Amino acid sequence: MNLYNAILIGLKDIWAHKFRTLLTMLGIVLGVSSLVAMAAVITGMEKGMKESMIAMxxxxxxxxxxxxxxxxxxxxxxxxxxxxxxxxxxxxxxxxxxxxxxxxxxxxxxxxxxxxxxxxxxxxxxxxxxxxxxxxxxxxxxxxxxxxxxxxxxxxxxxxxxxxxxxxxxxxxxxxxxxxxxxxxxxxxxxxxxxxxxxxxxxxxxxxxxxxxxxKKQQQETKGGVKRQRGWSGAKKWxxxxxxxxxxxxxxxxxxxxxxxxxxxxxxxxxxxxxxxxxxxxxxxxxxxxxxxxxxxxxxxxxxxxxxxxxxEENQINDIRTRIRNMRISQGVIAGLSLLVGGIGIMNIMLA
Incomplete structure (x- = not known):
C-alpha cells in the first residue's frame, strides 16, 4: 500500500464517521488551547511576581x-x-x-x-x-x-x-x-x-x-462628543x-x-x-x-x-515557587487529558 492509498483510506474513514471525527478534533483543540492558555498564565504570573519582588x-x-x-x-x-x-x-x-x-x-x-x-x-x-x-x-x-x-x-x-x-x-x-x-x-x-x-x-x-x-488607543479611536468624567475604573491597590x-x-x-x-x-x-x-x-x-x-x-x-x-524574602520566594509548580502540574494534567481524549477518538475511528 503506497502513501496515496493510505491517505485516501484515512480520509474515507474520517468522512464515514464525521461525528466521531468532530468530537475528536474538538477534544484535541480544546486540550491544546487550554495548554497554551495555561502556559501563558504561568509565564505572566511568574513575571508579575518577580517584578513585584524586585520593586520591593x-x-x-x-x-x-x-x-x-x-x-x-x-x-x-x-x-x-x-x-x-x-x-x-x-x-x-x-x-x-x-x-x-x-x-x-x-x-x-x-x-x-x-x-x-x-x-x-x-x-x-x-x-x-x-x-x-x-x-x-x-x-x-x-x-x-x-x-x-x-x-x-x-x-x-x-x-x-x-x-x-x-x-x-x-x-x-x-x-x-x-x-x-x-x-x-x-x-x-x-x-x-x-x-x-x-x-x-x-x-x-x-x-x-x-x-x-x-x-489611550481606545480613547483616541472614540475621540469626540461631549467632554465628561467617566468615573473610577477600579479600586486603589493598597x-x-x-x-x-x-x-x-x-x-x-x-x-x-x-x-x-x-x-x-x-x-x-x-x-x-x-x-x-x-x-x-x-x-x-x-x-x-x-x-x-x-x-x-x-x-x-x-x-x-x-x-x-x-x-x-524566603517565604515569598517559596510561595512563588509553590504556585508555579502547582500550575505546571495542572498544565501537565491538561496535556495528558487532551492526548488521552485525542487517542481514544482516533482509536474509535480506526476500529469502527
Missing part, C-alpha cells in the same frame, strides 16, 4: 523587626531599648557581610496628612530615611535631587515624593495634558511646610503599562508594590525625628525608636553568616535581650 527591594533585602521579649527574659522587658540609631552605627562598624543599612522612622499617616491647597494625598507611607534607601528599595530619581548631608544635619524641611502623590496634589498628566514637575513647590506634611526637592520615576508593571496603552512606591513621601531621618517624634509619646517625651532597620546582604550565598553577624551585633547593643527578629 530584591531578594537580598532583610528587615530587622521588633519582637516580643521571650518568656525566659520577661523580667528584662522594661530594659528593652527597641531599635535605635546606635544599632545602625554598630552594624556599619561590625557586620562586614552587610553591605547596605537603611534606618527608617515611619510617621503615622492617620495623624500626618499630606496636603496642598485643599487637596489631600493618600500616601502609602511617610518616612524619615537616609539616602541609603535608594539602593535598599531600588528607587530612581527622575527629577530634582535626594537629601544631602546638610539636609540631615540641619533637619531641613525638604521631601521627595512619588508620582502618585504628585498626581493627587497637582494633577496627573492625563488630567492636565502635561507632565507637572513640582520641584520647589511647598506642601503641608502634618501641618508643617515642606519643600519638594525631588520626585521618583513612575513605577508600573508591564501589564499596567499595556493596559494604559490600550486605553497592597500593590508599585502603588506603594508611587505614593511614598520621604524626608530626612533627622527631620522626622526633630519635627514629629521629639515629643510624640503620650507624656510628651521623645521617642527615638526606629520603625525599621533594613539591611542588604553582600552575597546571598552568605545569608546565614551575615544574619549571624547582625544578630551578634544587635545582641551586644541590646545587652543580650532578644527583642528583635529578622524578616527575609
Amino acid at each position: 527591594g530584591g531578594l537580598d533585602k532583610v528587615r530587622i523587626d521588633d519582637e516580643d521579649v521571650p518568656v525566659w527574659q520577661d523580667h528584662l522587658r522594661d530594659q528593652s531599648p527597641g531599635r535605635l540609631i546606635r544599632d545602625v552605627y554598630a552594624l556599619q562598624a561590625s557586620a562586614p557581610l552587610v553591605k547596605t543599612i537603611s534606618p527608617e522612622m515611619r510617621l503615622d499617616w492617620r495623624s500626618t496628612r499630606v496636603t496642598s491647597k485643599g487637596k489631600t494625598a493618600s500616601t502609602s507611607e511617610i518616612v524619615g530615611v537616609w539616602p541609603a534607601v535608594l539602593e535598599m528599595n531600588l528607587y530612581e530619581l527622575e527629577h530634582g535631587r535626594f537629601f544631602c548631608d546638610l539636609d540631615e544635619e540641619f533637619a531641613n524641611s525638604v521631601c521627595v515624593i512619588g508620582t502618585g502623590v504628585r498626581d493627587q496634589l497637582f494633577g496627573s498628566p492625563e488630567q492636565t495634558g502635561e507632565t507637572i514637575v513640582p520641584i520647589g513647590k511647598t506642601i503641608q506634611i502634618g501641618g508643617q511646610p515642606f519643600t519638594i526637592v525631588g520626585m521618583f520615576r513612575h513605577y508600573e508593571s508591564e501589564q499596567e503599562r499595556k493596559l494604559k496603552e490600550l486605553a 497592597g500593590d508594590a508599585f502603588w506603594r512606591k508611587n505614593n511614598v513621601v520621604y524626608m530626612p531621618l533627622n527631620t522626622a525625628w526633630i519635627k514629629f517624634r521629639a515629643a510624640s509619646n503620650e507624656d510628651g517625651t521623645p521617642d527615638p525608636r526606629l520603625t525599621d532597620i533594613d539591611i542588604k546582604i553582600a552575597d546571598l550565598d552568605l545569608l546565614e553568616p551575615a544574619l549571624q553577624q547582625a544578630r551578634n551585633v544587635m545582641l551586644t547593643m541590646h545587652n543580650g535581650i532578644v527583642d528583635f527578629e529578622f524578616e527575609t
Whole structure:
C-alpha cells in the first residue's frame, strides 16, 4: 500500500464517521488551547511576581523587626531599648557581610496628612530615611535631587515624593495634558511646610503599562462628543508594590525625628525608636553568616535581650515557587487529558 492509498483510506474513514471525527478534533483543540492558555498564565504570573519582588527591594533585602521579649527574659522587658540609631552605627562598624543599612522612622499617616491647597494625598507611607534607601528599595530619581548631608544635619524641611502623590496634589498628566514637575513647590506634611526637592520615576508593571496603552488607543479611536468624567475604573491597590512606591513621601531621618517624634509619646517625651532597620546582604550565598553577624551585633547593643527578629524574602520566594509548580502540574494534567481524549477518538475511528 503506497502513501496515496493510505491517505485516501484515512480520509474515507474520517468522512464515514464525521461525528466521531468532530468530537475528536474538538477534544484535541480544546486540550491544546487550554495548554497554551495555561502556559501563558504561568509565564505572566511568574513575571508579575518577580517584578513585584524586585520593586520591593530584591531578594537580598532583610528587615530587622521588633519582637516580643521571650518568656525566659520577661523580667528584662522594661530594659528593652527597641531599635535605635546606635544599632545602625554598630552594624556599619561590625557586620562586614552587610553591605547596605537603611534606618527608617515611619510617621503615622492617620495623624500626618499630606496636603496642598485643599487637596489631600493618600500616601502609602511617610518616612524619615537616609539616602541609603535608594539602593535598599531600588528607587530612581527622575527629577530634582535626594537629601544631602546638610539636609540631615540641619533637619531641613525638604521631601521627595512619588508620582502618585504628585498626581493627587497637582494633577496627573492625563488630567492636565502635561507632565507637572513640582520641584520647589511647598506642601503641608502634618501641618508643617515642606519643600519638594525631588520626585521618583513612575513605577508600573508591564501589564499596567499595556493596559494604559490600550486605553489611550481606545480613547483616541472614540475621540469626540461631549467632554465628561467617566468615573473610577477600579479600586486603589493598597497592597500593590508599585502603588506603594508611587505614593511614598520621604524626608530626612533627622527631620522626622526633630519635627514629629521629639515629643510624640503620650507624656510628651521623645521617642527615638526606629520603625525599621533594613539591611542588604553582600552575597546571598552568605545569608546565614551575615544574619549571624547582625544578630551578634544587635545582641551586644541590646545587652543580650532578644527583642528583635529578622524578616527575609524566603517565604515569598517559596510561595512563588509553590504556585508555579502547582500550575505546571495542572498544565501537565491538561496535556495528558487532551492526548488521552485525542487517542481514544482516533482509536474509535480506526476500529469502527
